[in-house]
Structure formats: structure tokens, C-alpha cells
Amino acid sequence: MYPTNVKITKIIKETPSTRTFVFDKSFDEAVPGQFVMVWIRGVDEIPMGLSGKDSITVQKVGDATEKLFSLNEGDSLGIRGPFGNGFTLPGKDEKILLIAGGVGTVPIIALANYAASEGVCITTILGARNAEELLFVDKLSSCGELHITTDDGSAHRCGFVTDVLGETDISAYDRIYTCGPEMMMKCIFGMLENEDALDKTEFSLHRYFKCGIGVCGACCIDKKGLRVCRDGPVFNGLELIDSELGKYMRGPSGNKKDF
Structure with a gap:
């Protein structure tokens, strides 16, 4: 330690x-x-x-x-x-969809690099506020098919990752992984819940915590009391049903705060 x-x-x-x-x-x-x-x-x-x-x-x-x-x-x-718990690693014969927003691209690029090295078929939807803030474009494009959105339209498609997701055939993918701003993931959660696809989706949550090993309790999430640092930061979509995802954030002491 x-x-x-x-x-x-x-x-x-x-x-x-x-x-x-x-x-x-x-x-x-x-x-x-x-x-x-x-x-x-x-x-x-x-x-x-x-x-x-x-x-x-x-x-x-x-x-x-x-x-x-x-x-x-x-x-x-x-x-x-x-x-913490990382992503479930995809099999070589699986087809996966990666959805990343902003600095949430960080864990996604680690997964993309692994999956590409294993010959996994990868599609990525990448979003950022503007063209200057897009992360790892070259690396992600070398891993497979890449769709890019920017909030202000300064690069590629003007809009959000959810716009592309709404036009995507979810049934074509064996696994879906996402990380980004929590409100983005809340929207993705709702869309995939409607598609009955939460069981094959993993969400990487960013929450404030100090210990990193599940002791301090600052990162517990309602209603199950799951600890983001120990039980996550990656959660299967089914684990997050009726949770606080996208409803409020937490301060240093675990107190609820509005987004």
C-alpha cells in the first residue's frame, strides 16, 4: 500500500x-x-x-x-x-462498440489498444467539446472504425456521441463499453436500457475518493452502496439500474451535490 x-x-x-x-x-x-x-x-x-x-x-x-x-x-x-475492477476483456471473435467523451477517452484507449492487439473488431464513437480537445484520434482510427462528434461542430459531426449511437444497430455488437461525463453516460444508459442492451454494456464511472481500496466510503453510490473504487470503477449496466447515475455527484466527504 x-x-x-x-x-x-x-x-x-x-x-x-x-x-x-x-x-x-x-x-x-x-x-x-x-x-x-x-x-x-x-x-x-x-x-x-x-x-x-x-x-x-x-x-x-x-x-x-x-x-x-x-x-x-x-x-x-x-x-x-x-x-479496482477493469473492463471485461473481449474475445477475439467478438465485435465491440466503444463510446468515449472528453477525458473519459483515457480508459477507453487502453481497452482499444488491447482489443486491437487481439484482432477484435472495433467501432468507436468519440466526442469532445471542440476539435482541439479530441483525444487519441490517430490511435483510435488505427484500431478500427471511428465516428467523431464535437459539441461546436469544429471537427467532423456537430453534436454528441448519443446522436451517432441513436443511428447505430446495437444488436450488431457483442459488447459495449463507455466512459465520459456522467450526464453523457446517463443518456447512453437510457438509450441502451430501451434497447435491452444493458447486460452487454460496461460503464466506467469517475467519482471522488481518497483511499482507493473501499475503506473511506466516500464513493459509495445509492442504492446498493457499491463502492466505485473497489466494486468499480467499471460496472455492468445491470448493476446501475435505479442507481444515482446522472442524478447527483459526490463531494470529498461523500455528500450529495448537484451536477
Whole structure:
């Protein structure tokens, strides 16, 4: 449970608000969809999704990530993990649909890279606020068919990932995986529930937590009391029926807050 010291060997500017930090240590046991606890010394320890066995991709959103963005190659971080339940890995003969929005593309790219290496047939729907914030376009396009939407229409289709999903034959896919803003996933949940496809869909949730191992209880979700860090962050759609998904978020102490 003690952090492992890792050195930053490479920093890649992915978008104006997002960077990838590559380490000198590879977490080979990690399953796509798992996370690590990143200790930014003197500031905080926060959960981060792995975009690769040796990398995290981070959006600058608060004090901890602001400090992280000030670091340089050669600086170090503390890493605990990997933790949580990752995605169910697809079989070679399966056809999968990936739906990613914004920085939610981070766990999706890890899954896409694995699936592509296994010869899985992949279709991806990728969304972002604008063209500058699109993540991993080249990598995702090399993995299979890629549909892109931007909120402002500055690249490809103007609209949302749900617009493309509404035109997609859900029955053609053996498995569906999604990660992104929770309100986006709430809409996807409703659409797939209507299609009776929740059983083959997995949702990766982003919730605030501190311990990463299911002890503090800050990330418990109503009504089943599932812990995002320990029981998730990836959940089968059936587990989220009648849950708090898309209804409210949680603060540092687990208190309910409006989106």
C-alpha cells in the first residue's frame, strides 16, 4: 500500500488541457479500466486512469493537476495500484462498440489498444467539446472504425456521441463499453436500457475518493452502496439500474451535490 516512486520520462501535450505522463515503470498487471492513486508530493493524492501500462493521461482541473502540469521530465511521482475492477476483456471473435467523451477517452484507449492487439473488431464513437480537445484520434482510427462528434461542430459531426449511437444497430455488437461525463453516460444508459442492451454494456464511472481500496466510503453510490473504487470503477449496466447515475455527484466527504 506504500506508493512506488516513478520518474517521469516523457510528457506529451495531447490537447490544450490534457497531457500524458509516461513513467520509467510499467504496471504490466494492470487491466484496461483500472486506476492508480497518484501522489503529487506536497499537494494531494488523487485517482487517475491508466492510458497505458506506463502512463496516465490527465486533464488540468484543480490544485493537484495544476501542480502535476508544472512538473518536468525527470521529476518523480508516487504511484499506488493498480486498483479496482477493469473492463471485461473481449474475445477475439467478438465485435465491440466503444463510446468515449472528453477525458473519459483515457480508459477507453487502453481497452482499444488491447482489443486491437487481439484482432477484435472495433467501432468507436468519440466526442469532445471542440476539435482541439479530441483525444487519441490517430490511435483510435488505427484500431478500427471511428465516428467523431464535437459539441461546436469544429471537427467532423456537430453534436454528441448519443446522436451517432441513436443511428447505430446495437444488436450488431457483442459488447459495449463507455466512459465520459456522467450526464453523457446517463443518456447512453437510457438509450441502451430501451434497447435491452444493458447486460452487454460496461460503464466506467469517475467519482471522488481518497483511499482507493473501499475503506473511506466516500464513493459509495445509492442504492446498493457499491463502492466505485473497489466494486468499480467499471460496472455492468445491470448493476446501475435505479442507481444515482446522472442524478447527483459526490463531494470529498461523500455528500450529495448537484451536477
